[in-house]
Amino acid sequence: MSLFFDQVYQIVQKIPVGRITSYGAIARYLRHPQSARMVGYAMNASHNRPDVPAHRVVNRNGLLTGKHHFPGSKLMQQLLESEGIKVKNDQIIDFKEFFWDPNSALPPLEI
DNA sequence: ATCTTGACCTAAT
DNA sequence: CATTAGGCCAAGA
Numbered sequence: 564m565s566l567f568f569d570q571v572y573q574i575v576q577k578i579p580v581g582r583i584t585s586y587g588a589i590a591r592y593l594r595h596p597q598s599a600r601m602v603g604y605a606m607n608a609s610h611n612r613p614d615v616p617a618h619r620v621v622n623r624n625g626l627l628t629g630k631h632h633f634p635g636s637k638l639m640q641q642l643l644e645s646e647g648i649k650v651k652n653d654q655i656i657d658f659k660e661f662f663w664d665p666n667s668a669l670p671p672l673e674i
Numbered sequence: 675a676t677c678t679t680g681a682c683c684t685a686a687t
Numbered sequence: 688c689a690t691t692a693g694g695c696c697a698a699g700a
């Protein structure tokens with residue numbers, strides 16, 4: 564039972580509708596600043612977790628690097644656009660405006 | 675059991 | 688500027 568994965572899922576579930584965050588931001592919040600990759604891997608394993616909106620997590624440039632892991636090739640973009648986020652060429656428009664940073668939005672994780 | 679491959683990111687060269 | 692190197696560690700072959 565990977566505690567790290569579960570923590571990742573908890574954060575992802577807290578991303579407000581219509582906002583997005585990045586793998587690295589989550590890793591930083593969990594005090595594993597060098598484990599951004601594992602956050603991505605957690606998303607890959609999040610198929611078992613119905614309540615995890617993996618489409619709201621993108622890389623730090625606002626690029627939809629994980630879209631190929633969704634069924635179909637446009638689903639991730641469609642999900643985002645249905646929440647009011649514009650996407651062009653796998654790139655989120657006004658990424659900075661929609662970015663939700665757990666490090667400033669949530670209380671610091673207990674040590 | 676070992677080896678490879680990643681939904682990544684930062685710092686150093 | 689661009690490129691590399693290192694860290695992370697779960698799955699698939």
